[in-house]
Amino acid sequence: MDTGRSEIAERYRRRADAFEATVAAVGEEGWGRPSPCAEWDARDVVRHVVDMHSVMLRPYGRQPTPADVDADPLTAFRTARADVEAVLDDPDLAGQVTESPAGTMPGADMVDRVVSEDMVLHRWDLARATGQDDTIDPAELERMWPALQEIPDVMRVPGAFGPGVTVFGPVVEVPDDAPLQHRALGLLGRDPAWRPPAG
Template sequence: MTSTEISPAQRYRDLAAGFTARIDAVPADRWDNDSPCEGWTARDVVRHVLDSERDMVKVVGLELAPGPSVDDDPSAAWAAVRDSMQAILDDPAKSTLEYDGHFGRTNLGATVEGFLCFDLVIHGWDLAAATGTDTTMRDTDVEWVSEIAAGLGESIRMSGVCGPEIQVPDNADKATKLLAFLGRKA
């Protein structure tokens, strides 16, 4: 790792803080608003993130600590999952546990970084768009997610992942182009 790279644990900590801020910004009366993800409300977006994180650690025989239901308290439900995932990532013996993934042999930390951290950025935007809160994404996050998305090839279009790319003008900003690539309208 060079001095400009960060570990999966560091990336998760940073992006989870951003996702936390997005959750904390949601007014109580907007959790059932429709999201850009077809058929999902804002609450469902958070539910998906929580379920993805819980399911991910199970592939290496781990479990996240239980917490409140997203239906009762989305913020507290997220905090329980976030803190439990962070503890796993901060433990090299756990974060380097290997398994056979969709793209071959990998480890938990690499998958959290390449998949779950990706979700924190994009579903953070989905949550903000659904609830009328600030949808701004940091340029560094847009660039990083764009690289990950490009590397996924056509697998990004699998059922339940992302919709078809939406056409945008050539002069659109990078965030708009990324969202369009992922089937979202900025």
């Protein structure tokens, strides 16, 4: 595996580890809590991440390993990440050029730009919904910030990556002097002030 692909795989695993730890910390009573994503509860956040992992397999004609988010969100995520890691760990698949709404690129780059970064955002969603520490790694924010300012319009189009899939919502206006995490969340279509209803 070349250096670039190795870095992508390592970055994916780091982000997946963080997301998995957040999923693992949700108590059974927490799965029905509302999330910052309109009409989604905490379980739906995991369902979306699992679904996006399935999208990463489509260019290869692969089907996701069966898993049930309703029955066991943690196992479902672990299963989905194993499917994507199998692609990243295969030099031929990782380097295979694929077509995506974000353009033509090697499969590993598609994983990096879509589902890998998606987990950073949705870890915040899940943590905020379930009362966990929702701090985004400052190094992640610094790395992602330039690209966040240039998110293609297609990434905000519902269904661009498949039926029912929306990558980013409309921009939420945040003051220019707000903390970087708040500004990043605004560009990612999140209101950084959102809190789940009390009770």
